Structures are given as C-alpha cells and as structure tokens.
Amino acid sequence: MDLYEPLNVIGSGSFGVIRKVRRKSDGKIFARKEIDYRKMSERERKQLVAEVNILRELRHPYIVRYFERHIDRENSMIYIIMEYCEGGDLAAVVRKAKKLGKRFSEDQIWNLLAQLLLALHECHHGASGKSGPHPPILHRDIKPDNVFLDSQNNAKLGDFGLSRLMDGSDFARTYVGTPFYMSPELISESAYNAKSDIWALGCVVYELCTLEPPFQGKTQSQLAARIQRGVIEPLSRDYSRELFQFMREMLRVKHERRPCTTILLEHPRIRQCLHLDQ
C-alpha cells in the first residue's frame, strides 16, 4: 500500500473518495478509489466485489483500466488502483463549456461517439480485447459523469458500479440511475438490456451537441412522458444532418428497433474515426 504516494483528492464517489496517487517505483500517476468498508452494508460490499471483478475483465483502450486492489484490514479500507484520466469527467467538461459559451466541434463529437461505441461493444460483445471473451456486461449507468477523458482527450468509459454480468436471461432487473438517461423500456417494463446502454449513450452524445440532456421535465412523470415519446429537438446548424440521424437511431423508442453496437460501428463516419478502413 505504501507503494503509492497519496496526492490530492480528485473526486468523491458513492463509496468514498478518489485520490490521485504516484507509484513510488516509477513516478507513474494513478487514480485510487478509497473505500471504508466498515460503513458498507453486506449488499454494498457484494456490489463492490462484483464491480472489481467486472473491471478486471475489461481491458480496452476506451475503458478506464483497473490495475489492482489492496485491502488494509487494520483500517478497514479497500484501495482500487485505476488508470488516471487527466481530462476528468465529461459532466465537468460540459459544465465548463456551458459556462464559457463554448461548443464541441462536430469532429470531436464523432470521435468521442466512435470511441464510446467501441468501449460499449467490448462490454456487450467482448471477445475482441486482450482480456479475451467474457459474458456480456451491461454498464447500466452511462451518463456524462461516468465518461472520462485522458490527456489526449480520448474517451474512457468508467464507473461500472452498477453493472452486473448478465445472467443469461435477456433482462437484468432492478436499476437505480439518473432519470435523464433512463430508457423508455426501463420506464414501461422496468427492464434493462444492452439497448438501454445504447439509449443512454445517445443521450450523452446529444448532450455534447446542445450541452443539455435531450429529455428533461419539471417532474419525474413529465420526464418519463417525454422519454416515452422520444421526440428530440433538432440541433443547431453547427451540426450535420448525418449526426442528428445517427442519434435518432440510438434514441429509437422501441428497443427492438434500436441498433446494437455492431450495426452502429458500421457507419462510415464512425469507421473513419476509428481508422477501420485503412
């Protein structure tokens, strides 16, 4: 544990703080989740173990990399060492852009979208990565707060706190998340599937264009009604029709008709971003 020198706290999560740390052996910087497990219920402990086990399976350039964990029994602390994402989370970047009256460029948005689709593809169909095949993993809580940026502004999908391995059945029940990014099927059937992650990602990308979530409401039920109608406002002229159409596909109300990552990754613009045609 004292292999790492503690630096400043960079965030606070549901289980504890996130701290920047420096590995003493080589000076490399990491992010460390610091969790006091005394305060956790049995259920939360199980969730944490599940999260760590999921993270271990995922090795992908656009997924926040998990390295190791340490248990400090004396102080009842668990330390999770992760890749440090210098650019912070996307929610903070969106807030900053809003404050400064700035916009994401069309190219930036396609790039982030392509990277996040690839990350999600690894979760849903993962067999491509170095980690080898694994059962489908649903993220369940895709939102700007859980997308991170590295020093090169590459997207990294993170915070798999709510995800759980799909247990073979199509629908994995029970969900708690931010209602803005909640899919229609979650509202009407309280059911979550891989397409619900696609919906949430569609919402995130729309938010990159307008700096606001696509569906909002004064009340929970107004928000729910708008999500179930699934009508999104057109984008400003800064963005192409092509981008708007793409988001419309991701935001199809009927999850059966909403494309999966395999289909979405075939789009020429996405392939171009990922240099898949060379």
Ligand code: ADP
């Ligand atoms: P929670 O499960 O409570 O949402 P997160 O894992 O999302 O916790 O972390 C909370 C915050 O800490 C993030 O929104 C972000 O600002 C910061 N953070 C978390 N992980 C990292 C990381 N790997 N690199 C940089 N900042 C991080």
Ligand code: MG
């Ligand atoms: Mg989070």
